[in-house]
Amino acid sequence: MSLQEAALTDPTKLGEVFKHHLPFLRRDTLQRLADVVTALIQARSTKHARLALHLPGHASSSVKLRRVERCLHDPQLDQDVFLKLLLPLLPDDKLVMTMDRTNWEYGEADLNVLVLGVVLEGFTLPLVWTALPHGGSSDTRTRERLVARLLKVLPAKQWRVLVADREFVGREWFAFLRRRGVKRCLRIRGDSRVDDLRLDEGWAYVEPGQVVGVLEKANIYGQVMQLVVTRTPEGELLALATDLKIDETRGVYHLRWSVESTFSAQKSRGFDLEASAMTKPARLERLVGVVTLAMAWCLRIGTWCHEQRPIKRKKHGRRAVSLVKYGLERLAAALRWGTSDRTILLSLVMQPFPAPIQHSAQDVGY
Template identity: 50%
Template sequence: MAEVLFGILQAESTLHRKIALHIDREATPASITRMVARTFHETNLTPQDVCDVLLPLLPSGKLTFVMDRTNWKFGSHDFNLLVLGVSLGGVVLPLTWKVLPHGGNSDMRGRMLLVGLLLKRLPARRWAVLIADREFIGQEWFSFLRDRKIKRCIRIRQNTLLDDEPARNAFEDLKPGEVRSVFEQVWIYGSPMQVVATLSPRGERVLVASDLSVWNTLTTYRLRWNIECTFSAMKTRGLNLEQTHMTQPDRLSRLFGLLSLALAWMVRIGEWRAEQQPIPTKKHARPAISRASYGRELLCAALRWGKTTFYTHFALLKSPFPTPERRKTQPVRY
């Protein structure tokens, strides 16, 4: 499995034949390719195994969690993964996931299953908030989170009822860049929550329901973008998850688990490297390179050229991430 992981990092691909080119064995390319295939067919790598590796890397204190889906097509086959992870280092590190047997939205039971599994490893007192997009709404789901004392920061649809009125009616005259909230908590899907709205520069109305203060709601919700950075690093702009030809759910789950370990390692090295050599900032005030890519540069160079720095990078898998900087927050009670 380690050989395959190193091969994926260097090949930036999940195709077996490309991974095989980066595995040094006294065997034919066809034989090494079959070995790569057997790794995913026979190795029992589960989300719980990945969680066991990643949990010691998490900083102490409360953590921000994000749930979302990633999907793509290969021919007529739909690939669809529901992912729950922790926001660190500008990405979301997947801690548990489920391969959905269909295209389209996830179901309520699948979401509850992932949250329940993670609560067994990280109790609710470690959850600062759970962030999610408009897909993840519904009275049963909102009540499930509230009953487990998990604070919510979830975007809602414009036709969602605030008390008895559609949300769009409360924010009809929003201007681009303006932030507005309802005067006090309103009932949303059976729960009293705060609602904050803004209008994007493109004119799209963004409505977020949360258990946080008005001050913190939109700032927290922006962290949802970190999971898009995760999918980007795992897919086209990184390790090319969508190149895989594997369609069996258990094999796809193992591949995603291996990529999750690779991502965590890359980001951890990127964090360590940024402490010594800060990432340059471009004119638009964004980093010139992601932490994941910043770390992968060093890791792949060490793997490709057999550098002794590899052992330093490997040791970082036992070193927790630095604690994220906390913005000023306000206490919240149910």
């Protein structure tokens, strides 16, 4: 049996799987990372003391606690490491990308993380992220650096479109995405100018449920783009500036909600990211990487388990549990009790997601 095959039957050897993708890092460093990720899946908490309880071996609790800290404080585990472990999971298909922020408070610290990821199975799998040194919105330069970092390893020809909400607008930002060859589907604010006409005044007539597509492209933030306008059932104007066709724009924009499912899974309904006391930007980014890797594994396994035994749907039509939670429960049980399906489940953690038949918004209940 090869080391890689052994790693798929024994989670204490998952570092060997990581070594295949990260040959420049020491095996003990990678095994420490694998141990903390599997501990996170079982503990469902980012508190160091709870993670330590689920580390393998017979060492004392204090020794295990230091092992957790060594992993989360290790500067070798930068974002390039996590990206190299996440990229093999992507399907061979055009990818819908989303950008958004998640923020929370720990004591007096205002923690704020900007994320860029890919829509997979109703969730956004973060690929690159950055901890902002302030609360509130991100600036154009920060967004540009994040996109540029991902484009180095995932060229624009593999992006179907970038979807984002009203925070992510501006002349320089729109122009940057065009220069980089990234198609856009971006919600714009009501006070935006479209061909020198204020949006919320020129399209005030749009009724809830009505969709208005301007036949001729308009000047929006200095770019010639398609404009699609509708109104939500609550009466709020929803306007999209896009490079897509009118008939596909609204459906693609709805995929933006997948990032909210991700933040929910990473935080209160999954891995309890907010419970960590880590506030320094570099360490916070490393922790987000560990949580993202755990979530990616659970989503991948949940997808496979759903193919084998579909999740029941409730009366309102939504799944009884999300794919992440479905995979989390199966993998946590396999790791803790060594169930008969452990080998199969661990073999999935570095296999690509199946190519989606069609992109659709996540319809789950927790």
